[in-house]
Amino acid sequence: xxxxxxxxxxxxxxxxxxxxxxxxxxxxxxxxxxxxxxxxxxxxxxxxxxxxxxxxxxxxxxxxxxxxxxxxxxxxxxxxxxxxxxxxxxxxxxxxxxxxxxxxxxxxxxxxxxxxxxxxxxxxxxxxxxxxxxxxxxxxxxxxxxxxxxxxxxxxxxxxxxxxxxxxxxxxxxxxxxxxxxxxxxxxxxxxxxxxxxxxxxxxxxxxxxxxxxxxxxxxxxxxxxxxxxxxxxxxxxxxxxxxxxxxxxxxxxxxxxxxxxxxxxxxxxxxxxxxxxxxxx
Amino acid sequence: xxxxxxxxxxxxxxxxxxxxxxxxxxxxxxxxxxxxxxxxxxxxxxxxxxxxxxxxxxxxxxxxxxxxxxxxxxxxxxxxxxxxxxxxxxxxxxxxxxxxxxxxxxxxxxxxxxxxxxxxxxxxxxxxxxxxxxxxxxxxxxxxxxxxxxxxxxxxxxxxxxxxxxxxxxxxxxxxxxxxxxxxxxxxxxxxxxxxxxxxxxxxxxxxxxxxxxxxxxxxxxxxxxxxxxxxxxxxxxxxxxxxxxxxxxxxxxxxxxxxxxxxxxxxxxxxxxxxxxxxxxxxxxxxxxxxxxxxxxxxxxxxxxxxxxxxxxxxxx
Numbered sequence: 001x002x003x004x005x006x007x008x009x010x011x012x013x014x015x016x017x018x019x020x021x022x023x024x025x026x027x028x029x030x031x032x033x034x035x036x037x038x039x040x041x042x043x044x045x046x047x048x049x050x051x052x053x054x055x056x057x058x059x060x061x062x063x064x065x066x067x068x069x070x071x072x073x074x075x076x077x078x079x080x081x082x083x084x085x086x087x088x089x090x091x092x093x094x095x096x097x098x099x100x101x102x103x104x105x106x107x108x109x110x111x112x113x114x115x116x117x118x119x120x121x122x123x124x125x126x127x128x129x130x131x132x133x134x135x136x137x138x139x140x141x142x143x144x145x146x147x148x149x150x151x152x153x154x155x156x157x158x159x160x161x162x163x164x165x166x167x168x169x170x171x172x173x174x175x176x177x178x179x180x181x182x183x184x185x186x187x188x189x190x191x192x193x194x195x196x197x198x199x200x201x202x203x204x205x206x207x208x209x210x211x212x213x214x215x216x217x218x219x220x221x222x223x224x225x226x227x228x229x230x231x232x233x234x235x236x237x238x239x240x241x242x243x244x245x246x247x248x249x250x251x252x253x254x255x256x257x258x259x260x261x262x263x264x265x266x267x268x269x270x271x272x273x274x275x276x277x278x279x280x281x282x
Numbered sequence: 283x284x285x286x287x288x289x290x291x292x293x294x295x296x297x298x299x300x301x302x303x304x305x306x307x308x309x310x311x312x313x314x315x316x317x318x319x320x321x322x323x324x325x326x327x328x329x330x331x332x333x334x335x336x337x338x339x340x341x342x343x344x345x346x347x348x349x350x351x352x353x354x355x356x357x358x359x360x361x362x363x364x365x366x367x368x369x370x371x372x373x374x375x376x377x378x379x380x381x382x383x384x385x386x387x388x389x390x391x392x393x394x395x396x397x398x399x400x401x402x403x404x405x406x407x408x409x410x411x412x413x414x415x416x417x418x419x420x421x422x423x424x425x426x427x428x429x430x431x432x433x434x435x436x437x438x439x440x441x442x443x444x445x446x447x448x449x450x451x452x453x454x455x456x457x458x459x460x461x462x463x464x465x466x467x468x469x470x471x472x473x474x475x476x477x478x479x480x481x482x483x484x485x486x487x488x489x490x491x492x493x494x495x496x497x498x499x500x501x502x503x504x505x506x507x508x509x510x511x512x513x514x515x516x517x518x519x520x521x522x523x524x525x526x527x528x529x530x531x532x533x534x535x536x537x538x539x540x541x542x543x544x545x546x547x548x549x550x551x552x553x554x555x556x557x558x559x560x561x562x563x564x565x566x567x568x569x570x571x572x573x574x575x576x577x578x579x580x581x582x583x584x585x586x587x588x589x590x591x592x593x594x595x596x597x598x599x600x
Contacts, residue, residue: 008498012408018400019409019417022468026424029435083328091325101329103592104336110519110588111339111581112526114553118560118577119339122346126565143335150332176318204428207528207553211560233430233529240434241533248438255431266426 030259037256040249046257049219054239055246057219059254064221065134065229066203066261069213072138072225073145073202078195080142081149085191088150089157090179109147113207116144120212133226137213144208145198152194156187189276193269200265204258206233216242232258343578350374350571359575365539365550367559367569374572376579378541382456382549383525385542386535389460390467390524395517397464398471402516405472406479407501425469432462433533441534448546454536456545462530467520474519478512478598479505512598518591522584528553552580 048058084101092098120140130136160183168178206214214234222229236254239246351359354374362375405417440461441453448457482505490500506513536548537558550558556573563570 004496004499008496011498015400015404015408018397019404022397022401023420025465026420029427080328080331083325084332087325087329092329100333104333106592107336107585107588108332110522110584112528112553112584114528114556115577115581118556118574119342122342123338146332174318176321200426206430207557210557233428236430236434237529240437251434255434258428259431262426262428
């Protein structure tokens with residue numbers, strides 16, 4: 001028995017060490033970026049346009065560009081994602097078509113982001129003549145975000161107790177009325193959490209926007225949805241690989257702002273989740 | 283006479299309002315009748331649209347790749363060992379890129395599977411509840427870090443470090459990419475493995491404890507085998523992420539489209555080729571279509587990986 005106990009202690013220590021080998025690098029990465037970037041983040045860095053071939057100035061157009069892209073992505077993917085989740089949970093029967101949708105969601109989530117970029121380029125930029133624009137980029141990012149939103153919304157809808165639907169239907173409500181008044185209100189928190197999470201991922205993505213929207217150097221704000229924009233992740237890519245002699249502090253500060261933005265969105269989703277979990281009725 | 287005036291005043295006073303009320307009510311009734319079928323149609327269409335997207339993505343990739351194969355033999359694309367898109371005549375052999383992806387992926391998997399499954403076991407079975415929650419939020423933080431940030435750190439930090447430790451001519455090599463990719467695949471592997479481990483029925487544990495097994499014996503001999511389907515699915519999904527990741531490999535693997543012989547060499551993956559060369563091609567050229575061919579190869583690979591992962595996930599749920 002003592003031998004078994006010893007083996008358990010050794011095994012658990014190994015597992016703990018493996019976990020530590022993940023946690024420590026994460027901490028290091030965050031601290032490294034934070035320490036090196038924090039010094040360069042000033043008010044003017046956040047609110048000024050880049051100057052002198054991006055060697056000086058700020059990243060304001062890139063921040064605005066990323067925010068616009070996130071909003072555009074949400075406008076397209078949220079309604080579509082929620083409606084398809086409603087279809088899957090509330091309407092779909094157990095048939096071939098439903099299985100095809102589920103399989104499509106699985107495969108959509110596995111398609112590499114660069115392939116979305118290719119698709120967005122041929123479909124939106126060229127075929128629909130949207131050009132490299134906010135619209136084309138948002139549509140591309142929206143399709144990429146769809147599977148996450150659908151999965152999250154599906155889980156949220158499924159977690160609403162079945163009795164809610166039974167009571168509503170037994171009172172003579174139609175199927176849509178039941179969904180609208182008795183299921184959706186209770187699923188909204190879960191849907192929002194998933195949506196914010198998927199949008200935070202979209203905000204950090206570079207590959208899908210490479211050919212669909214991102215501007216290399218455009219030190220002004222966009223004039224409309226058919227205009228190009230700079231975006232934070234692409235800007236970081238550009239200044240760390242494409243342009244020589246960019247001060248490292250600028251790259252670090254850009255990385256820190258990008259991480260900060262993404263973490264902020266994650267934080268919102270965590271707070272939403274915690275807030276609504278407390279008020280949960282079942 | 284006064285009665286008549288009275289009646290007409292009443293009529294003029296009441297009638298428009300009554301009319302409006304009737305109109306309003308009937309519009310409302312009409313709307314209620316129409317809105318429901320409209321919204322249900324939208325719901326059904328949205329379900330359909332998701333399927334359409336997958337088909338469209340496949341079709342667009344296929345269409346543009348076929349434009350290449352009209353001039354360039356398919357066999358030479360699939361089995362050619364040289365990727366020289368701008369030499370004359372150009373060569374579009376996908377083998378070096380495919381092997382680049384395979385090399386980077388295999389090494390990343392060697393690194394991240396033990397780490398990921400091990401820490402999933404720790405989080406699911408060993409850690410006390412408070413630590414468990416902290417660890418889980420760490421995993422979520424890792425999942426949230428944008429890949430371009432990790433690529434940037436690879437360039438200025440990890441690459442030079444590896445160059446000095448292994449005495450390489452450049453730190454921008456396959457291993458740098460593999461390490462970062464392993465890191466990026468961890469959240470997927472950990473969270474799905476952990477779900478699989480915690481999903482093992484309580485009665486299994488109780489039976490093992492009842493027979494006098496220690497917690498470790500129970501975990502190793504009972505829980506891990508029962509969760510194996512879910513863990514395989516987790517690993518497959520992790521592989522899918524690694525194969526499809528673009529920015530990190532574009533930034534740190536050195537961008538050398540040659541058949542790799544060592545992980546310590548610069549190499550180039552399928553994804554990085556598309557991202558790196560698309561901006562320099564002329565629309566409608568052979569090179570342009572060849573990149574769509576590369577995209578199609580990627581699509582097929584990830585499609586297969588996800589299909590297998592889904593199969594294992596479904597088995598795990600049973």
